[in-house]
Amino acid sequence: MSDEVLIDSSWVRVAGYYSIWDTHNINPYRVDGRRIRDTINLKLVDPVRQHYAKMPLVKTPITSGFVFRWGRWHFGVDLDLETGDSVRAAFDGVIRISKWDGGGYGNYLLVRHYNGLETLYGHLSKPLVPVGTFVKAGQIIGLGGSTGRSTGSHLHFEVRYEGNPINPTLVYNFPGYQLRSDNFTITSALFNYYSRALRRGRSSSASSRAPEPTAARRVVQHQIRSGDTLSEIADRYGVRVSTLKRLNPSLGNTLRPGKKLRIK
Numbered sequence: 001m002s003d004e005v006l007i008d009s010s011w012v013r014v015a016g017y018y019s020i021w022d023t024h025n026i027n028p029y030r031v032d033g034r035r036i037r038d039t040i041n042l043k044l045v046d047p048v049r050q051h052y053a054k055m056p057l058v059k060t061p062i063t064s065g066f067v068f069r070w071g072r073w074h075f076g077v078d079l080d081l082e083t084g085d086s087v088r089a090a091f092d093g094v095i096r097i098s099k100w101d102g103g104g105y106g107n108y109l110l111v112r113h114y115n116g117l118e119t120l121y122g123h124l125s126k127p128l129v130p131v132g133t134f135v136k137a138g139q140i141i142g143l144g145g146s147t148g149r150s151t152g153s154h155l156h157f158e159v160r161y162e163g164n165p166i167n168p169t170l171v172y173n174f175p176g177y178q179l180r181s182d183n184f185t186i187t188s189a190l191f192n193y194y195s196r197a198l199r200r201g202r203s204s205s206a207s208s209r210a211p212e213p214t215a216a217r218r219v220v221q222h223q224i225r226s227g228d229t230l231s232e233i234a235d236r237y238g239v240r241v242s243t244l245k246r247l248n249p250s251l252g253n254t255l256r257p258g259k260k261l262r263i264k
Helices: 193-210 230-237 239-248
Strands: 003-005 012-013 040-043 062-064 077-080 087-089 093-101 108-112 115-123 140-143 154-161 165-166 183-185 219-225 260-262
Touching: 012 183, 040 165, 108 140, 230 239, 239 260
Parallel strands: none
Antiparallel strands: 003 012, 040 183, 062 077, 077 154, 087 140, 093 108, 108 115, 115 154, 154 165, 219 260
16 A cells, blocks of 8 residues: 555655545544454654654643543543644644534644554644645644634544544553553454444433423522612513512512522
């Protein structure tokens, strides 16, 4: 298999593990990691060829792990940062994707590395390198942010092999700020979580159809303050005055400061 691909009329050296070069799809390989029969040993760093490794951020506190959450599997780890912080390439390689995903990753980059892995960097405020760019480990490739499906500034960081996500904590000791080893072994056992994710996903879908308490059923109360009026309280909470009177049958004409009103 050739370890060069043609990008914009130029031959670019990339890892020989993949014959596909796709600048739009994160996983164009259609390889089920659970069906890998061999043990594949990857050399993550290669000092002879001056291929090294770096951490993606100056500090790497994990705020969310490689787990099932929100009805689906979280295929990476979330690393805390401030918007505008520098995001660095984890290994030497070539930018394969630079794209916007409004419903998920936001601004994100995917890098194919010489060692056979690919890494993804999501929720960037700004990507700094275009597709086809050679990058060295530790080179700044983007700025952190909270774009896409994000509740706060962080870096969503993924490690993949032939499109299959790997738990990044198996590759990196994040608290120790280093690789766990200069080598990494790929086996089908790494991807057993796929089956668990499918089972959890089906269970989550079934339970979501069952009757459950909703936010609208939670009791919301307001403590009356001096000067409050029913109309002002109703406007504040988006309800009607008639609703307040129905939920508070003992309510008189005068609102007593300190007394609690049921709103919902």
